[in-house]
Amino acid sequence: MENIKTTTIKLKSVKVLIPNGFSHGLVTKRPATTREVRHIMKNILGIVVNEKDDMYDKEEYEEYNKELTETFNDWLNGNADDQTIMEYAGDCSD
Numbered sequence: 001m002e003n004i005k006t007t008t009i010k011l012k013s014v015k016v017l018i019p020n021g022f023s024h025g026l027v028t029k030r031p032a033t034t035r036e037v038r039h040i041m042k043n044i045l046g047i048v049v050n051e052k053d054d055m056y057d058k059e060e061y062e063e064y065n066k067e068l069t070e071t072f073n074d075w076l077n078g079n080a081d082d083q084t085i086m087e088y089a090g091d092c093s094d
Helices: 034-044 058-076 082-091
Strands: none
16 A cells, blocks of 8 residues: 555534535635635645646636636535536546
8 A cells, every 4th residue: 555644634613504404515704715726626626627827818717717716615605516516627637
């Protein structure tokens, strides 16, 4: 087996939205920033999102980041399903 380093993270109580008795999403104090979203997508979820060099111009990159951040925050708060996040993984695969 590979020498894999692990870290244990202890979370405090996490508030979730539970309409109709089912977990719906996390209650957050603020929306995640683009920097946070890109870090979580790449380093925690393992989804490599497009970089600046992958885009035609700066405006396209900024629009992509805006859409990515909105989509991620919707997903985090339970307003989008897992497939919306996984579509970003599909965008980057051959």
